[in-house]
Amino acid sequence: MRVLIADDHAVFRRGLRETLAEAFSRVTFGEAKTAQETLEHVRRLEWDVVILDISMPGKSGLDILDELKRSRPKLPILLLSMHPEEQFARRALKAGAAGYLTKESVPEELKEAVKKVAAGGRYVSATLAEKLALDLRAGADTPIHELLSAREFQVLRMIASGKTVKDIAEEIALSVKTVSTYRARILDKTGMKTNAELIRYALQTQLVD
Numbered sequence: 564m565r566v567l568i569a570d571d572h573a574v575f576r577r578g579l580r581e582t583l584a585e586a587f588s589r590v591t592f593g594e595a596k597t598a599q600e601t602l603e604h605v606r607r608l609e610w611d612v613v614i615l616d617i618s619m620p621g622k623s624g625l626d627i628l629d630e631l632k633r634s635r636p637k638l639p640i641l642l643l644s645m646h647p648e649e650q651f652a653r654r655a656l657k658a659g660a661a662g663y664l665t666k667e668s669v670p671e672e673l674k675e676a677v678k679k680v681a682a683g684g685r686y687v688s689a690t691l692a693e694k695l696a697l698d699l700r701a702g703a704d705t706p707i708h709e710l711l712s713a714r715e716f717q718v719l720r721m722i723a724s725g726k727t728v729k730d731i732a733e734e735i736a737l738s739v740k741t742v743s744t745y746r747a748r749i750l751d752k753t754g755m756k757t758n759a760e761l762i763r764y765a766l767q768t769q770l771v772d
Contacts, residue, residue, distance in 0.1 A: 564587055564589065564590045564591075564611045564612070564681060565590075565591050565592075565593070565608070565609065565610050565611050565612075566583060566590060566591070566592050566593070566610065566611065566612050566613075566614065566677070567592075567593040567594070567595065567601070567604055567605065567608075567610045567612070567613045567614070568580065568592060568593070568594050568595070568614050569594075569595040569596075569600075569601040569604075569613060569614065569615045569616060569619065569624075569627070570595075570596070570614075570615075570616040570619075570643070571596045571597065571616065571618075571619060571620050572616075573596070575616075575666075576594050576596075579614060579673070580592050582670045582673055582674065583673070583674065583677060585670075585674070586674035586677070586678070587677075593608065593610070596620075597619060597620050598619045598620065598622035598626070598627050601613070601615065601619070601627055601631075602627065602630060602631070602634075605631055605634065605635055605638065606634060610638060611639070611681050612639050612640075612641060612677055612680055612681045613631065613638060613639070613640045613641070614641050614643060614677070615627060615628065615631075615640055615641065615642050615643065616642075616643050616644070617642050617643065617644035617645075617646065617651060617655070618644070618645065623717065623720065624642055624644070624655075625651070625654065625655065625658060625713065625716070625717070626717060628640055628642065628655065628658050628659060628660055629658060629659075629713060632658070632659040636659075639661040639662075639680040639681060639683070640659070640660050640661055640680075641660070641661055641662045641663070641664065641676055641677060641680050641686065642655045642660045642662070642663045642664070643664050643665070643666055644663070644664075644665055644666065645665065645666050646665070646769055646770075651663065652687060652691055653709060654709065654713075654716065656685070656687070658713065661680035661684070661685050661686065662676050662679065662680045662685055662686030662687065663686075663687060663691070664676055664686075664688065665688075668688070672688065706768070707752075707753050707754075707764070708753075708764075708768065708770060710752050710753075711748075711749060711752060711753075714745060715745050715748055715749050715752070717735070718731060718742060718745040718746060718749060719749050719761060719765065719770070720765065720770055720771055721734070721735075722746065722749075722758055722761050722762065722765075723761055723762045723764075723765030723766065723770060723771045724771050725762075728742045728743055728746060749761065
């Protein structure tokens with residue numbers, strides 16, 4: 564089995580390699596520490612599973628996920644994150660991720676997740692599965708940020724990280740006018756009025772560090 568580990572922390576990548584080497588007798592690893600390296604590895608080589616950190620330099624894991632699924636629709640991608648499952652898991656799964664784990668997960672859970680997605684399944688933790696089931700039974704309200712499109716969600720997180728409209732436009736290769744339109748849509752959908760309110764919401768819901 565060929566596993567690509569995309570994470571910008573060398574120590575964490577090493578830990579993942581060692582954990583998975585215990586679970587699979589025949590496994591080879593590739594590593595990427597940036598968004599661009601991740602995309603290049605997937606374009607050049609065949610992988611059975613990609614383990615992708617949601618917070619990568621250059622682009623977020625959700626943005627990388629979108630590009631990976633466009634180029635390799637059937638490639639199983641397991642997202643890892645410091646963020647609580649309830650903040651990103653639904654969006655990640657909707658975007659095509661085969662699974663979602665927090666970095667606090669125990670090694671045995673990681674092994675189980677990789678085995679499952681490599682076999683063509685999808686993986687969520689027992690805790691998240693229970694929460695999703697409870698939400699359905701209770702008819703829980705959708706969190707505000709779940710109403711946003713993928714691009715709007717990206718812009719929201721960038722605004723919440725303190726970036727200006729000009730900064731965002733340059734980083735994601737859009738015009739300032741287009742980014743301003745996304746910002747206006749975000750404010751309209753969330754019912755908020757200012758960037759300060761958006762930042763406060765993102766911090767409260769742990770959408771940004």
